[in-house]
Amino acid sequence: MEFDPVLIAPRRAHSVAQGFWHDRTINDDLDACVASCPDQMALTALRAESGETTRFTYRELATMVDRVAVGLSRLGVGHNDVVACQLPNWWQFSVIYLACSRIGAVMNPLMHIFRERELSFMLQHGEAKVLIVPQRFRGFDFEKMAAALQPDLPCLKHLVVVDGAGANSFEALLSGPAWEKAPDAQTLLTRHRPGPDNVTQLLYTSGTTGEPKGVMQTANTTMANIIPYARRLHLGADDVVLMASPMAHQTGFMYGLMMPIMLRASAVLLDIWEPLKGIDLIRHEGVTFTMASTPFLTDLARGVDESGLAVPTLRTFVCAGAPIPGALVEHARRVLGSKIISAWGMTESGAVTLIQPDDDDQRAVTTDGCPLPGVELKVVDADGSALPAGQAGKLLLRSCSNFGGYLKRPQLNATDADGWFDTGDLAQLDAQGYVRITGRSKDVIIRGGENIPVVEIEALLYRHPAIAMAAIVAYPDERLGERACAVVVVKPGQHIDLPTIVEFLKSQKVAMQYMPERLIVREAMPSTPTGKIQKFKLRELLLAP
Template identity: 70%
Template sequence: MNFDAVLIPARREESIAKGWWHDRTINDELDAAARDFPDKIALTAVRVENGDTRRFTYAELARLADRIAVGLHRLGVRKNDVVAMQLPNWWEFTLTYLACSRIGAVVNPLMHIFRERELSFMLAHGEAKVVIVPKVFRRFDFEQMLTSLKPDLPALRHIIVVGGEGDNSYEALLTRPEWETKTNAAQILSENRPGPDDVTQLMYTSGTTGEPKGVMHTANTVFANIIPYAQRLHLGQDDVVLMASPMAHQTGFMYGLIMPVLLRATAVLQDVWEATKAVELIRAEQASFTMASTPFLTDLSRKVEELGQDVPSLKTFLCAGAPIPGPLVEQAQNTLGVKIISAWGMTENGAVTLIRPEDPDELAVTTDGIPLPGVEIQTVDINGEPLHPGEQGRLLVRSASNFGGYLKRPALNSTDEHGWFDTGDLAIINAQGYLRITGRSKDVIIRGGENIPVVEVETLLYRHPAVALAAIVAYPDERLGERACAVVVPKEGQSIDFDSMVEFLKSQKLALQYIPEKLIVRAAMPATPSGKIQKFKLREIIHQELGQQA
């Protein structure tokens, strides 16, 4: 595979000179951790469904990474070959990435919720040579699915099955034989290591726009984000990071897999989200930091209150992916006793903005934070002209952690000659430099020439006592061009109708022209694995419902 990471060379000189790129790889970090902290627990992986718990010291992590790397090499995996893995937060996920890094292979994490439609595109586009799957997870047979897809994937040589029963099992091929002791192991492990500017991760965008693109990252781009992120949050080697967000998403991958190794800290992986289990793990493992979307925070806060079991070790909960309702921050602080950090980022950049732990709590509700070191942000108008503080416009990011480009689609890289990446988001930056995402550029609703402040209306709906989730999307109107429709998921045991929604929004003093003119109540929202509501799917749902009504 030839990786067209065209955005890397142009940034190298400046990024090195300013100290943003460190020219180190995960191999350097793992080797140093194994040397300096050989007996420290690096990883604890918990399978919720069967209670299995595995622990690895840094020395064991390095040794097993070598073993799996040589095993992959024996299967024909070479530098720049793509190894896809559709795994939950299991230890095999972490070890496979570390192993691939030993021999220069590129890891392509795939969410376990993906099925034939998504996988057939991604595995073909990325030309995966190997795909690693669970035999069964959440009662679904992944081996059977991949076997049915293989005839149409000419690049795919091997399907490796974690927990498999045949010769293609992960255990038989990669972890049981002591490959690291073979005579040619040292040569394999030393000759093929990637450099800091080599592509090591291929991750497909989660699809809020409906079209997945293969995001390419290197050690330099990833580390340029993780290091200032950890510094901003005052994280270090004494921290224990609980990761229940999927590691096949950038949140889990960067901050649950790579960051603990860089910090010489301990990672605790939870494969299935259950709030009761999360409380148990935080208490038992003394977890001090976690990062997830707002539903996780809601569940954890409620469960701690319900169980009456405090989580005193947990100091920080970072929330990203959607605005954090003010009542939730207050409840979480009262029940969990943690600092709630709001943040915003993308697969293409990692975290871009975070509030600081020293900031007032209200900023977690009203902003998405300020840029990390090595990151610049600006808003521009429709003509690309910079806007003043407080004005809404298209959000551009110029960052040391910006990706290397979209695989085989450089025309879609959305990055100008000055390094500014068009995020596709609308935002406001205040006079103090704090960001507030106000919507996707495609999510703008223009009703009779008037822009509807989508995020403001959604925020008000979240204040309604019966509303659990809310989204505002456009539907076509012959006279006004567009009108607004509210899609709402009510809280358990609660209900909401159109008239009560209108009365509530009026009571909040919302301008009448901003009040949605339709309401759809649903049991659940279409969402990405990280919890972001997929508005393109909501627009499809509304179109279907309106068509049926017509």
């Protein structure tokens, strides 16, 4: 694969000189862990359905990483080859990324909710050489789906199945044989180690074009966020990090996979979010920190309140993805005893604004935090002129952790010559520099921290024979932040209901989380003189009593 991270070189000298880029990779940190704390618990992973728990010390983790890295090399994976991974929060996910980093390969995390439509595009666009999937997860046969996709993906040479029974199983190909003891192992493990500016992660994000965009990140860009993030939150080697948010999202990847290793700390993974299992893990593993979207915080606080099981070790909960209701902060503070930290970020940059740990709790309710070191924010009007504090406009971001660009689509990088990135969000800054996201200029709904690609779903609805016009708009939800409502105009003599729409989208292989959960049928759409649907009027309609 030829990567084109064109946004890296122009800012390298400044970022290094300012101390924002550290010119090291996750390999350096894992090696340091083995040298300084080999017998410390590095990773604990619980499978909720089976109750199976797997643990690795740092010494054991590094051995497995080297084993899988050599195994991948045996499959022909080398420098800049893409290894796609559609796994839940299993230990194999962490090991695969670290193994890719050993041999200079690029990991492409894929959400386990993705189905044929999303996967076929991402795997083709990213030219994945290897796809690693679970045999089954939550009742779905991933092996069968992936095998059906492979013939139409000429770059995809290998399908590897965790818990598989055949010759293509993860256990047979990668984690079983002691590949690390082979005579050529050290050569394979060292000859293509990536540099800090090489692409190390390819992560797709939903956009307004109807197709996902491949975000390219390097060690320097990700670590430029993780280091000041951990410092602001006073995290260190004594912390135990719980990650129940998917590691195929930047939240899970950066703060559940990479950050614990960089801190010489311990990570605890949970693959299916169940509040009581989360509470049990926090209590038995001594979890001190976690980060997730608002629904996780709601569920955890309710679970502790109803069960009476306290979580005294949980010091900090970083909540991002949607504004946090004031009542939730008050409830969570009372029953959890944790500091609730509001944050804002993007796949392209990581979490770049957080409130300070010693801020008043109201800051978490009224703002999305203030910038980390190396991060600048600017709110501008339609002409690009900076707006004063308190006025809402387009939010621009200039950050040491900004991505290297969108794969094969540099024309969409939305970054000007001075390094300002158009986030697509609307926001306002207060006099102290704290930001509040007030809306989104990009047409994306965030449901429980998961972006719904509105344009793509609308395009599919237009294919339904009964629908003349369609729009997907958000409506507020106390737990998930937002849900999706389909607003449609039907053709003369036709009828449609929500179950019919859901079944139609299922037939188009759309992920369940992307389905509209409410339907409004109208005789006509509110529109501009040019015929553009006025979605703000539809949102007002949904908010009307």
